[in-house]
Structure formats: structure tokens, C-alpha cells
Amino acid sequence: xxxxxxxxxxxxxxxxxxxxxxxxxxxxxxxxxxxxxxxxxxxxxxxxxxxxxxxxxxxxxxxxxxxxxxxxxxxxxxxxxxxxxxxxxxxxxxxxxxxxxxxxxxxxxxxxxxxxxxxxxxxxxxxxxxxxxxxxxxxxxxxxxxxxxxxxxxxxxxxxxxxxxxxxxxxxxxxxxxxxxxxxxxxxxxxxxxxxxxxxxxxxxxxxxxxxxxxxxxxxxxxxxxxxxxxxxxxxxxxxxxxxxxxxxxxxxxxxxxxxxxxxxxxxxxxxxxxxxxxxxxxxxxxxxxxxxxxxxxxxxxxxxxxxxxxxxxxxxxx
Amino acid sequence: xxxxxxxxxxxxxxxxxxxxxxxxxxxxxxxxxxxxxxxxxxxxxxxxxxxxxxxxxxxxxxxxxxxxxxxxxxxxxxxxxxxxxxxxxxxxxxxxxxxxxxxxxxxxxxxxxxxxxxxxxxxxxxxxxxxxxxxxxxxxxxxxxxxxxxxxxxxxxxxxxxxxxxxxxxxxxxxxxxxxxxxxxxxxxxxxxxxxxxxxxxxxxxxxxxxxxxxxxxxxxxxxxxxxxxxxxxxxxxxxxxxxxxxxxxxxxxxxxxxxxxxxxxxxxxxxxxxxxxx
Numbered sequence: 001x002x003x004x005x006x007x008x009x010x011x012x013x014x015x016x017x018x019x020x021x022x023x024x025x026x027x028x029x030x031x032x033x034x035x036x037x038x039x040x041x042x043x044x045x046x047x048x049x050x051x052x053x054x055x056x057x058x059x060x061x062x063x064x065x066x067x068x069x070x071x072x073x074x075x076x077x078x079x080x081x082x083x084x085x086x087x088x089x090x091x092x093x094x095x096x097x098x099x100x101x102x103x104x105x106x107x108x109x110x111x112x113x114x115x116x117x118x119x120x121x122x123x124x125x126x127x128x129x130x131x132x133x134x135x136x137x138x139x140x141x142x143x144x145x146x147x148x149x150x151x152x153x154x155x156x157x158x159x160x161x162x163x164x165x166x167x168x169x170x171x172x173x174x175x176x177x178x179x180x181x182x183x184x185x186x187x188x189x190x191x192x193x194x195x196x197x198x199x200x201x202x203x204x205x206x207x208x209x210x211x212x213x214x215x216x217x218x219x220x221x222x223x224x225x226x227x228x229x230x231x232x233x234x235x236x237x238x239x240x241x242x243x244x245x246x247x248x249x250x251x252x253x254x255x256x257x258x259x260x261x262x263x264x265x266x267x268x269x270x271x272x273x274x275x276x277x278x279x280x281x282x283x284x285x286x287x288x289x290x291x292x293x294x295x296x297x298x299x300x301x302x303x304x305x306x307x308x309x310x311x312x313x314x315x316x317x318x319x
Numbered sequence: 320x321x322x323x324x325x326x327x328x329x330x331x332x333x334x335x336x337x338x339x340x341x342x343x344x345x346x347x348x349x350x351x352x353x354x355x356x357x358x359x360x361x362x363x364x365x366x367x368x369x370x371x372x373x374x375x376x377x378x379x380x381x382x383x384x385x386x387x388x389x390x391x392x393x394x395x396x397x398x399x400x401x402x403x404x405x406x407x408x409x410x411x412x413x414x415x416x417x418x419x420x421x422x423x424x425x426x427x428x429x430x431x432x433x434x435x436x437x438x439x440x441x442x443x444x445x446x447x448x449x450x451x452x453x454x455x456x457x458x459x460x461x462x463x464x465x466x467x468x469x470x471x472x473x474x475x476x477x478x479x480x481x482x483x484x485x486x487x488x489x490x491x492x493x494x495x496x497x498x499x500x501x502x503x504x505x506x507x508x509x510x511x512x513x514x515x516x517x518x519x520x521x522x523x524x525x526x527x528x529x530x531x532x533x534x535x536x537x538x539x540x541x542x543x544x545x546x547x548x549x550x551x552x553x554x555x556x557x558x559x560x561x562x563x564x565x566x567x568x569x570x571x572x573x574x575x576x577x578x579x580x581x582x583x584x585x586x587x588x589x590x591x592x593x594x595x596x597x598x
Contacts, residue, residue: 142386188386189386189387189390190387192385192386192387193386193387193390193400196385196399196400196401196402197399197400199402200399200400200401200402200403201399203402203404204402204403239396239399242393242395242396243391243396243399243400246390246391246392246396246514247387247390254447
């Protein structure tokens with residue numbers, strides 16, 4: 001069995017199983033290697049709750065057959081705490097009991113396992129559940145693009161494998177003044193538009209291995225091949241500049257600027273939004289850590305920001 | 320006309336799912352999209368010649384799913400925002416007319432002639448985003464296409480009224496359907512969340528002097544419709560030239576000298592266009 005972690009997880013997944021059934025414990029042992037999952041089995045529900053709250057696992061499996069507390073009650077206790085709401089929970093029960101009176105709308109379980117159960121089926125269901133939870137937890141709620149955890153994981157992984165890549169950080173100039181004047185939902189429109197431009201451009205130019213993430217707010221990241229990144233930057237800048245005026249009201253668009261309030265509370269004129277992109281390169285395994293990449297990018301970004309128009313800055317030392 | 324009949328017909332029109340087009344542009348766009356070296360500009364230029372494909376692209380990009388309804392009026396921008404994947408699925412899901420009538424081909428040509436005129440006029444007048452004027456020109460008779468597809472039993476009746484009573488297609492539509500294609504355009508623009516300037520061009524091109532929000536757009540499309548008829552390119556459903564509203568020229572501040580310049584420019588362009596075939 002595999003000696004590496006499951007899926008793209010960087011570490012062994014912790015699975016807590018609450019069940020008095022030794023057969024279930026044996027199935028878990030057969031389904032996952034120790035590098036993939038560290039499975040702890042507890043026979044009693046009540047005693048497990050405190051441990052669960054202090055050191056939450058990556059996945060919780062609750063047997064309906066628990067002697068001291070009904071499985072669904074325990075799930076409700078865990079899920080009522082907002083910090084554990086994202087924890088994926090599977091309920092185990094007899095298939096023959098599915099017809100009994102269970103309110104599935106109120107049951108906050110994410111996965112259902114029924115006996116009789118085989119090890120391959122258990123492995124498939126639990127793995128899908130873990131992967132799904134990571135995807136939905138990390139995705140940006142607005143654009144649905146991968147968020148920080150995925151971005152950092154992707155960059156660190158490329159660094160560890162000493163692969164050449166270009167890492168671009170993009171953000172918007174004068175986004176805040178736009179948001180202040182037009183409100184959040186108009187701001188969200190601009191972010192959705194920006195995400196579409198970046199994703200389509202990076203995919204078209206960078207091919208299937210290219211990656212786009214949404215750090216949050218107006219900050220985006222993309223990773224692609226070194227020799228194509230400048231072409232992508234040029235296309236993103238020109239598309240953004242062509243499209244963004246249409247997100248302003250006609251009179252502001254004709255004037256070419258908006259009246260809004262700056263950070264000090266003074267009314268002043270702000271130009272139309274622009275996009276600034278800073279690109280860092282990793283060649284011959286020069287970068288050792290994700291932090292180095294982001295720090296260099298931030299320095300470059302300051303340079304890109306000196307230009308009020310849309311522009312991109314490539315890391316000259318390696319570019 | 321009874322209110323419930325009108326509501327029923329409006330419902331049938333807005334229920335349009337599968338709007339067919341003519342095969343020529345569709346085939347060429349699919350070929351182009353499959354080539355690895357084709358650019359967004361090339362694809363946009365081709366799609367801008369077909370009113371149904373253009374309408375589908377704009378309907379898609381302005382749908383709330385993408386998060387910015389009513390913002391995009393340009394085919395080029397729409398393609399950048401949708402990406403080639405979505406474009407491919409639009410192409411694959413578009414059917415062609417089973418029976419391609421001469422009148423339908425004529426309507427495609429008329430729309431393209433109108434679009435071309437609108438673009439030239441907007442550029443001559445230095446209006447911002449000239450491409451959007453040609454988009455509105457291209458789509459100005461879309462209501463006729465949708466009515467034909469969704470209310471096929473009434474189409475021969477409209478044609479009969481045009482021929483027998485010597486009235487315009489618009490008047491015949493009003494007599495038979497209870498509303499004209501300008502009204503259908505307004506419904507479609509609302510339903511598909513098209514930008515307000517496009518909507519105004521589509522729904523006021525027969526009465527541009529009444530347009531409130533984007534009078535320039537309505538006036539340009541009005542003149543585009545007129546010019547395509549003057550140059551006898553295509554067929555919009557009736558013979559002859561529509562009445563040119565003098566207010567349209569006034570609102571756009573077009574002087575006689577401008578008009579001559581436009582006519583010269585258009586003569587050359589319509590000659591080029593005449594070589595193009597939709598079949």
C-alpha cells in the first residue's frame with residue numbers, strides 16, 4: 001500500500017472513528033495505509049467529545065450504534081459549534097434501517113456509509129469526502145477559485161520539485177475607491193470579471209498545467225511556464241483596460257475619473273481602476289521557500305504600483 | 320387584442336431555447352475555434368457577422384451566473400470573459416434552420432448591412448465604443464427571427480398582410496401578433512439582461528426620437544436600418560425604404576456634408592459586402 005499521503009494532502013489525515021464495532025475498525029485498517037490516514041477508534045461517544053473539540057481530526061466517522069449517545073445527537077453537538085462546521089462527518093448505519101424515521105434535512109452529516117460495507121468502498125467514500133471538504137473550504141466564496149491553502153501548497157510543491165515556473169501576483173489599483181462609491185455588489189462584479197479574464201487568458205496562453213488562485217479581495221495569483229508569462233500579462237492588461245470602463249456609470253466613464261473619499265477621509269478624484277502584476281521566476285531551483293517568492297513579489301508590486309496605469313513588472317534579476 | 324393572448328404569445332417568445340442560425344458562419348467559426356493558432360479577434364470578427372451567434376454570446380456573458388449582468392456589449396469582450404471552452408459549447412449547441420428560406424437569408428444580410436452602417440456612422444461621429452453600435456445594428460431585427468421560430472404559424476399571416484395591404488412589416492406584425500419586433504426586442508433584452516444601451520438601440524430603432532437613455536444609440540440604428548434599405552442590401556421583410564426620422568439627424572448633429580461622406584464610405588463597403596454569401 002502507498003507510503004505517501006492521500007490525494008494532494010501534504011500530511012497524513014487524522015480520522016476519528018466513534019464506534020463500538022471491531023469490524024469497522026478492521027475495515028479502516030485495511031482501507032488506508034498509515035501514511036495516508038491515522039485512524040483512532042473510540043468505542044464511547046461521550047468521552048470522545050472533549051478530545052474532539054480540543055484536537056479536531058480531519059474527518060469524523062460516527063456509528064449510529066454508539067451505546068451511550070445516539071449518533072445523530074453527537075453529530076448535532078459537533079456541528080452546532082461554528083468552528084467545527086467545516087469538519088466532514090460520516091454516519092455509519094445498517095442499510096436495513098434507512099427506512100426508519102430519520103430527518104435527513106436536519107441531519108448535518110456529509111457522508112453516509114451503510115453496512116454491509118467493504119474496504120474499497122470505505123476507502124473511496126472517505127477519500128472523496130476529505131477531498132471535497134478541502135475543495136469547498138479553500139475555494140473563494142465569490143469566484144470559487146482555489147484560495148490560500150491551495151495556492152501555497154501549489155507553490156511549495158513546485159519549489160520542492162525544483163521545477164521552473166513563473167509566479168504572477170495581480171491586484172487592482174483604486175478598487176477601494178470604486179467600492180466606496182458604488183458599493184460592495186458593484187465591487188464584486190469587478191472581481192468576478194477580473195477572475196474570468198485571468199482564468200481564460202492564463203488557460204489559453206499557459207495550457208492545462210497553468211494555475212489561477214484568488215488570495216482574497218482584489219488579489220489574484222497565477223502560475224505558468226516562464227516563456228509564456230509575459231504574453232499572458234500583456235493580454236490580461238489589455239483585456240482589463242478595455243473592459244473595466246463598462247463597470248462604471250456612463251458619466252464617470254466619460255469623465256475618466258470618480259469622486260470618492262481617500263483613507264484620510266478627504267474627497268478627491270480617483271482614476272479608473274487599473275491592474276498591476278508582479279512576476280517572480282523560479283529557475284534552477286533558486287527559490288527554497290514560498291515566503292521568498294511572495295516577498296520578492298511584494299517588492300516588485302510596489303514598483304508596478306508607482307505606475308497609475310495598468311502594467312506588469314518582471315523580476316529582472318532572473319527574467 | 321385580448322390581454323391573455325398577448326401574454327401567452329409573449330410567454331412563447333421568451334421561452335425560446337434553441338434559436339437556429341444559418342450554416343455558413345457557424346461552420347466557419349467552428350473551424351476557426353478548432354485551430355490552435357486562432358485569436359479571439361478573428362473569432363469575434365466572424366461572430367459579429369451572425370446575429371444569432373452574437374445574441375447567444377451576449378446572452379451568455381450577461382447571465383447572472385457569471386456575476387456581472389448587463390455590463391458587456393462587445394463581442395470581443397464577451398469572448399475574453401467566456402473563454403474558448405464556453406464558446407465551443409455555444410457552437411456545438413447551436414442548430415441551423417432546417418429550411419433555409421430566401422427571406423431568412425435576406426434578413427441576415429440586412430442585419431449585417433445595418434451593423435456595418437452603424438459602425439461606420441459611430442466612428443465618423445467619434446462616438447465612444449463604436450463596436451457597440453454595430454452590435455445593436457446587427458441585433459435590431461432579432462425579434463423577427465425569434466417570432467418566426469417561436470410563432471411559426473403566424474409568420475405566413477404577417478407576410479400575407481404585408482403583400483395584400485401594402486403596409487410595412489412592423490405594421491403587419493402589430494396587426495397579426497399584437498406587437499412589433501421592436502417590442503419583442505425589448506422583452507428579449509430584459510430577459511437576457513443585455514446592457515441598457517443595446518436594449519435601447521433594439522427597441523427604439525423605429526422611433527429613435529422617443530429614446531430616453533441612449534438616444535444616440537437608437538438614432539444610429541435607425542439610420543443604419545434606413546441605409547441598408549437605401550443600398551438595397553438584404554431583405555428585412557418589406558420592400559422599400561422606411562421613413563427617415565429627421566430628429567435622428569438632429570440628435571446626432573449630422574450635417575449634410577457628413578451625410579455625403581457617409582454615403583461615399585458606405586458605397587465602397589456595401590460593394591465589398593455584396594461578395595459575401597450566407598449560403
